[in-house]
Amino acid sequence: MSHDEAARRDREDALAPLREAFALPADTVYLDGNSLGALPKAVSARVQSLLADEWGQDLIASWNRHGWIDLPERVGEQVAPLVGAAPGQVLCCDSISVNLFKLLATALALRPGRRTILVEAGDFPTDRYLAEGLASFLGEARCRVREAAGDQLAAALDDDVAVLLVTEVNFRSGRRHDMAALTRAAHEAGALALWDLAHSAGAMPVQLDACGADLAVGCGYKFLNGGPGAPAFLYVARRHHDAVQQPLTGWLGHRSPFAFADRYEPAAGVLRYQAGTPSILALRALEAALSVFDGVALEDLRAKSLALSDFFLAAIDAEPACRAVTVLTPRAHGERGSQVSLAHPEGYAVAQALIEAGVIVDFRAPDIVRFGFAPLYNSFADAAAAARCLATVLAEERYRAERFQARARVT
């Protein structure tokens, strides 16, 4: 029944043809786009032409002739509408980790006299690690990190908090924060709000400007499909431009890099957040990947994302064997990202058994199996197949096989 229903839903899905824009392996249900997005077909051609025609033929002249020098800014402008940012505020460069360092330092400089970075307990490690690395580097007199549970963040804001750093959609549970409300709470306490959009950009509309967000970072290789380790992006609200010199003062953030001046003078606006020379291969790949979003309404993408996870949840609700798992992701649409997280005491082995059967999910310690739904290319048939496979793995207790116990290096 779920099979027929899935087929019907796929036939009625106006976004279904977008799947053709991706190179997906046969006989595989890929539900890990929240960790590594699938390969957009446009990327291969674009990268090949970068190699053969730009680097190979025009060599150094390509910096001007093919606009390499502007790529961080131009690809940033492709990301901007996906995150609700007016032009001139988004840049693609470096990694989330490095960008967090720049933006946390910016936040401290914008709130002199305050020294606390407030983070969510259980948020993605790099966010907390970077905050603590910065605090330990600057010393406690200038910076410290405090954590609070997700539902206690607003209450934990006090007059020492310079910045609230929080991921909109939690990587473990898939729970989504109310960006507008938390940003307002931060501002009422005199703090700034720095949003990590790793699990939201590209899967749903994000409203940075409308929510009054101050700063943001996000990931190029999850729902934006820019390829493994794609450049990250950062956002600095226009009202904070030109007030602060971020500490990673590399030459490409200089007002006039090719003057090779002795003194650093930051470029205007968000451009000063560039540091060293960016990978043009990686930027060209991300640029091509983002072209898949052309003409796609983010509201439609969000509606499909929710429909997919609703469909999956209903399917596992209907399977008695699936009573062995606990659904961690909130059922309420407003509180959910684009993944469904299930807890099981043998979570690692359950994930491996699903993967062996061709349903690619991932595991997050201590006991979570994540089903990521990428609305650009996942289908209702994918959701139905995943639920069926999970029921079989649980009913047959396949996860008890010894081969599923040994932990891989990367989970």
Next chain:
Amino acid sequence: MSHDEAARRDREDALAPLREAFALPADTVYLDGNSLGALPKAVSARVQSLLADEWGQDLIASWNRHGWIDLPERVGEQVAPLVGAAPGQVLCCDSISVNLFKLLATALALRPGRRTILVEAGDFPTDRYLAEGLASFLGEARCRVREAAGDQLAAALDDDVAVLLVTEVNFRSGRRHDMAALTRAAHEAGALALWDLAHSAGAMPVQLDACGADLAVGCGYKFLNGGPGAPAFLYVARRHHDAVQQPLTGWLGHRSPFAFADRYEPAAGVLRYQAGTPSILALRALEAALSVFDGVALEDLRAKSLALSDFFLAAIDAEPACRAVTVLTPRAHGERGSQVSLAHPEGYAVAQALIEAGVIVDFRAPDIVRFGFAPLYNSFADAAAAARCLATVLAEERYRAERFQARARVT
């Protein structure tokens, strides 16, 4: 005569066949490999297979199956013999700028009580900018920057200098420092030596271990031919491992990133210098590019590099029209890198006239034309053609044409 002599030298050059490993444009003499190395043919195939077979087919499993997670370390081990580093000390990641921040912070932590970063006046801007960015971020009580002329660096070392930061081969003049002597001088003053190898790695033997260097950074896209904005590399001498936690504490520098632990625990050794997720496209390209060095003796490469620039210098010495330029690069072999820098009052226009004639050089403010000799693929015919073309441009005063005056965005 110089034409015949060049042909003879090329026939006798045992390294000449290596040129076939590169895709070079026809009818062009490319002498800007010190800014952007040419495209190794191996890169295109490797990148295409990364896209189609690894990312496209194996998707997230590639982190384990294709060893993506180890690439920063593995590509670092390919660079290690080129810079005279025993295994376990080199990592490929991020940009030179970001890596300088990590290593300058490391140096300050290794020399508590000292606060000065000593830099060379007129060194590549990003090195100085990063040092000053760090000083301004930490405050004068903890860090400050002092500069000295290249021949005054040893004399400027005092008991407040924590680290001497210097580029082995100067980007403007092409002058090479004595790494062993300057490192020794730094150590005698109780300071560390941090070497920037942007203009030496891949063009000549570098002896980091033998010279007792403490720290180093280098570029992936010049003489290593890794492509525009390729990942940089960093070196930390084994004796300094595990003593310091660098400030960019991203999750991939964690001892066990996939435990997603709340607390940051740095990985052992040089691996803790990783921050965020690296671009796998960029690392695969660099990995393929480095394979061109397999079986090449660095002494032979250096001998050819010096022979090429000697040949070029002799050819311009013989051209009366070339008396209009001043040779900035030292004539002594030991004091020279792999470029020849010529000064001319109309340097920018002279460079543009050469480029229009198919001799690709570059310009560095205020008046320098750089001729970079990449011994892996440049020939004596290239050197002869460049000298002839320069003589013509100068004799005919072609550089006076108006079209050569307007400055491009990237020089």
